[in-house]
Amino acid sequence: MFDLHRLRLLRELKHRGTLAAVAAALSYSPSTISQQLSLLESEAGIPLLEHVGRRVRLTAQAEILVAHTEAVLERLEQAEADIATSLTDLTGTLRIASFQSAALALVPNALNLLHRAHPLLRVQFTQMERESAVPALLARDFDLVIDVEYPGIPSPRPAEVEQEDLCDDTLHVAHPDIVDTAxxxxxxxxxxxxxWIMEPEGTIARRWSMALCREAGFEPDVRYESTDHFLHLRLAEQGHAAALLPGLAWHGRRLTVPVQPLLGVHHRRRLLTAVRRGSGRHPTIKAARQALLQAVDQLVP
Known part of the structure; x- marks a missing residue:
């Protein structure tokens, strides 16, 4: 029978890419990781890794083992959820990641709700863009990620991830020279x-912004790049750049620059909660999702 610990190391290598990254994430030395994977190769009786330059990659047989490991870990997630459900109160640690605008508008109220309902539950939060957060979820660095989809820009949906809708967020254009039109x-x-100011190349928001401008018939002069929507808003307020902003970017703050909503369902981004498959039944995940939905309901229009 295969050793589950070694199988998890092989899975970590698939998701993190290098032995050094696995070692750093798990607080082992790279040589220890390599030794454990060599033992797993002996158990399997076949090569599991092949060298490509200075890196290693999984063989086809290793990919088969990882797929079965994912199924085993999903069942263990379900077992953990069943045990937690049998307890009278929620304990342990819940690790959440979210991009900036959702973090500012939703997470503080959700934390208040969780703390009042489950005072023994320890919540850790990290601000992180979804392009990094979803892979980190798969690598088990987080338990729940607030994800986002932009209209017309499909996002990868790994089979190992379960998603639930959270809310829609209307997108706007902001600049001092805006004259509201129909x-x-x-x-x-x-x-x-x-x-223009936009999010960096490679982000889903940047792809959507570029597509929107091109559909309108022009190539935007992108002089500023940032994931910080407060900077987008500040540069728009002072007339340095036009910005495309979600409504959550200024939630609870008075606007000092004209904005115009981009009308229709095709100009709303969609917020979701993402968890690893099998963990959605866990009481802490259920509590976090419920708290986030309540935080959405508490938003002032």
Whole structure:
């Protein structure tokens, strides 16, 4: 029978990419990881790793082992959920990750609700963009991630992840020169010659922003890049750049720059909660999702 600890190391290598990354994440030395994987190869009786330059990659047989390991870990997640359900109160640690605007608008109220309902539950929170947070969820660095989808820009949906809807968030264009019109596309065209601030290349928000401007008939002059929506808003307020902003970006704050919503369902981003498959039944996950939904209900329109 295969050793589960070694199988998990093989799985970690698949998700983290290098022996050094696995060692750093699990507080082992790379040589220890290598020795354990060599023992797993002996158990399997076949090569599980092959060298590609200075890196290693999984063989086809190793990929088969990882797929079965995922199934075993999913059952263990379910077992953990069943045990936790049998207890009278929630304890332990829940690790949450979220991108900035959802973190500011939703997480503080959700933490208040969780603390009042489950004072023995310890919650850890990390602000992280979804491009990094979802892989970290799969690598078991987090238990729940607030994810986001932008209209018309499909996001990868790993089979090992379960998602539930959280809320929709209307997207807007912001700039001092905006004159409200019935046609947001016309507003975008009038700002075509302005400098723009957008999120960095490679992010889902950047792909959506570029596609929106191109559909309006122009290539935006992107002079500023940041994942910080407060910076987007500040540069728009002072006329340095036009910005495309979600409504949550200024929640609870008075706007000092004209904004125009991009009308229709195709101009709303979708927020979701993502967890590893099999863990959605865990009482702490259920409590966190419920608290986040309540935090959405508490948002002031």
């Amino acid at each position: 046609d947001p596309t016309e507003t975008l065209r009038k700002l075509a010659g302005q400098p």
